[in-house]
Amino acid sequence: MKVEFKGQNIQLEEVEPIVADNLINYLKNVRGNQQDHAVRHAKTLKSVFAFAQDNGWIPYSKFANKSYKRGVKKEIHFLNxxxxxxxxxxxxxxxxxxxxxxxxxxxxxxxxxxxxxxxxxxxxxxxxxxxxxxxxxxxxxxxxxxxxxxxxxxxxxxxxxxxxxxxxxxxxxxxxxxxxxxxxxxxxxxxxxxxxxxxxxxxxxxxxxxxxxxxxxxxxxxxxxxxxxxxxxxxxxxxxxxxxxxxxxxxxxxxxxxxxxx
Known part of the structure; x- marks a missing residue:
């Protein structure tokens, strides 16, 4: 978020849903995280806005209709x-x-x-x-x-x-x-x-x-x-x-x- 907005303090109204998409790309392509890990952070960001809406800090959440898909589930493997x-x-x-x-x-x-x-x-x-x-x-x-x-x-x-x-x-x-x-x-x-x-x-x-x-x-x-x-x-x-x-x-x-x- 600091990289995206070039500062410490960010108003919630300034944040658009595209930020979550950029966050996922950053975590995957720069930090080397897996899809599931990156999506978890995007969902956390969405939860912050839902919390802010519930408390009346913002009129509505721009993330309300956004969904973030996890990666394809890996086959469960174990040895006999x-x-x-x-x-x-x-x-x-x-x-x-x-x-x-x-x-x-x-x-x-x-x-x-x-x-x-x-x-x-x-x-x-x-x-x-x-x-x-x-x-x-x-x-x-x-x-x-x-x-x-x-x-x-x-x-x-x-x-x-x-x-x-x-x-x-x-x-x-x-x-x-x-x-x-x-x-x-x-x-x-x-x-x-x-x-x-x-x-x-x-x-x-x-x-x-x-x-x-x-x-x-x-x-x-x-x-x-x-x-x-x-x-x-x-x-x-x-x-x-x-x-x-x-x-x-x-x-x-x-x-x-x-x-x-x-």
Missing amino acids: EKEIRQIVELKLYSPNLQLVKDLYIFSCYTGLSFADVMNLKASDIQRYEEDFDYISKARQKGAENSNFKKKVFFTPVLPEAENILKKYEEIAQLSPEGFYFPRITNQQINRTIKDIAALAKIENPEKVTYHSSRRTCASLLYNYGVPISIVAKVLGHSSELVTLTLNPKVAICLKIPMIANH
């Missing part, structure tokens, strides 16, 4: 047990490839997001009555990690995940911040996991993303008979209703009918 095993058994001789493989498999068996894995510390791994280890902490996801609205995940450390943790124990001890895993960017890991999927002979490797490990975990748990309430806790959702309705991607992965109008 056979495909996970293909990646687990794949022998790699590059440390970078091995790291990406370990992180991906770790998330397949824990449901942790990329941000949660990168921020994992030894102190986040606790013992439950001498029976098993588990990971529990607030999710590293925007406002959900604020003091007012924390969403905590709880996930047991299965043997597959435990084996990976043991490989990186020394790094966790040497890291000044206490992080368990070496640093890597989201872009790097998403590029590399597609190469690993291709080497492991996964069908359509170009569709494999790091986030698919989280969906894979949900699918595995459900197929093993884990109740939806527990799946929701592992994924860090506030309730199983969130798992079923607010996150349709997970519901599709779990092959659960959506609950309409909730």
